[in-house]
Amino acid sequence: MATGYIVHINGPFCCGEWPDRRIARSLLHHMLPAGEYYLGDAGYIDSTAPSVCRQDLSQAEKRIFDVLMARHETVNRRFKEWGVLGQTFRHAEELHKEIFQAIVVLVQLDIEAGNSTFIV
Numbered sequence: 810m811a812t813g814y815i816v817h818i819n820g821p822f823c824c825g826e827w828p829d830r831r832i833a834r835s836l837l838h839h840m841l842p843a844g845e846y847y848l849g850d851a852g853y854i855d856s857t858a859p860s861v862c863r864q865d866l867s868q869a870e871k872r873i874f875d876v877l878m879a880r881h882e883t884v885n886r887r888f889k890e891w892g893v894l895g896q897t898f899r900h901a902e903e904l905h906k907e908i909f910q911a912i913v914v915l916v917q918l919d920i921e922a923g924n925s926t927f928i929v
Contacts, residue, residue: 813880815917821905848877887916 891912
C-alpha cells in the first residue's frame with residue numbers, strides 16, 4: 810500500500826459475468842499470507858474474505874481507508890482511459906489478456922516515472 814504500485818492482476822473474465830467478489834475469491838484469497846488482508850468496498854466483505862470493512866474502523870482509520878481507496882480508483886481510471894475496462898473488445902479474444910497486461914505495464918511505468926496517483 811505504501812507505494813501505490815500495481816502488485817496483482819487477474820483475468821480476463823468474460824462479459825461482466827464475474828462480480829468483483831467472485832474474481833477476488835478465484836485467486837486473491839488464496840495468495841495472501843496468513844494475517845494479511847486486502848481493502849475493498851462493501852462488495853468484497855463476506856465471512857471468507859481476508860478483508861477490512863470500513864464500518865468497523867475508527868474515524869482516523871476511515872480517513873486512511875478512503876485515501877487508499879481513492880488512490881486505487883485513480884489507477885482504475887487510468888485503465889479506463891485506455892478503454893480496456895469499459896468497452897467491448899473487438900479483436901481476437903486470446904489477445905485481450907496480452908493487451909491488458911501491456912497496459913498494466915504502461916500504467917505502472919507511468920507511476921514509477923513520477924506520475925503517481927498521490928501520496929498516502
